[in-house]
Amino acid sequence: LVQVNLAFIGFGKVAREFARILDSRRALLEDEYGIEWRVTGIATASHGVIVRADGIDLAKALRLLEAGDSLNCIEGDWTGGDALEFIGRVEADIVFETTPLDPVAGEPAVGYIEMCLDRGINVVTANKGPVAFAYRRLKALAESRGVGFRFEGTVMDGAPIFNMVDRCLPATRLIRFAGILNSTTNLILSGIETGQSFDVCLEEARRLGILETDPDFDIDGWDAAVKAVALANVLMDVDLRPADVERVGIRLIDPEYVRAAAREGKAFRLVARGGKIETGARITVRPEIVERSSVMGLAKGTTNVLVIQTDLMGETVIVEESPGLQQTAYALLSDMIGIHDGMNRKK
């Protein structure tokens, strides 16, 4: 067995769900992967920061946070302070970064990840901001330090996108992609189709735990735009930013239009498109009317779809049916195992 020390920056819905999976898969991770894990540090914004080299009682940490209490109640080698100081002190093999999305600059997550990689710590993130804002820099830094930087959870949760292209479509070039990448807006649009109100659908997204920390980032298309940029930066080798995306969200959509389209066998979907052009790539995010019988039209509720077209493999479609928090948390697990196995041919 190999002892793997894990640390968390951000311990909200995704990280806590991952912690529950870790706990439930302890025996499997030991038996099948030789991983014996413990958590040596957790940093949040306003619910405490703790470092403990011999392992934090994870069940207690979960209980405290779920009750809205602070981690500082747990006895540690060091508590309090902020995430930057935390990164300087924590002894970890892998840091899981799951702070909220900042669609303007990707901070402070970019800085956190940079500091971890610079310290020689592998990083797994579910936060798409760093991939959209600093992919080239972070990838180069990870390579120079000989560590992994993985981010499968940033687009379509645990559905293999980056790992699939990397491992299963070698030597192909991505020409274009189109997808429904934001679950909240899809839940709203397909809910309106069946007569529900915008607000009721938004509440349902909140209940499912899939809303961005700031829901406007979902509704106004930022989340989809940041994901599309992440896809383009990684898979098309460009260096775009979310501000480069031609973006229209669903805030101003008239529910009557959505219902009228449904009566004609069509559906409104928030579609992200990316295509190679001479100067790099062009990315759009906007509501489109699609056939209800098309792969996009059939995607209802939180379902995500991505169609990728490569030069040698034509079109490949990946559908993630009704994902929830567990699927995002699973991405952290699959990246953790990937790092552990040393399977990551670093990007």
Ligand SMILES: NC(=O)c1ccc[n+]([C@@H]2O[C@H](COP(=O)([O-])OP(=O)(O)OC[C@H]3O[C@@H](n4cnc5c(N)ncnc54)[C@H](OP(=O)(O)O)[C@@H]3O)[C@@H](O)[C@H]2O)c1
């Ligand atoms: N939820 C989903 O379904 C989903 C799916 C795919 C990707 N993601 C991505 O995963 C990430 C986490 O999402 P979530 O739903 O878990 O968010 P969340 O529940 O809002 O949790 C965010 C966590 O980050 C902490 N935090 C905030 N600012 C921080 C800072 N500056 N330094 C250290 N910690 C900080 C928060 O601490 P406090 O609680 O003390 O404020 C909280 O523990 C986001 O980037 C999101 O885009 C989420």
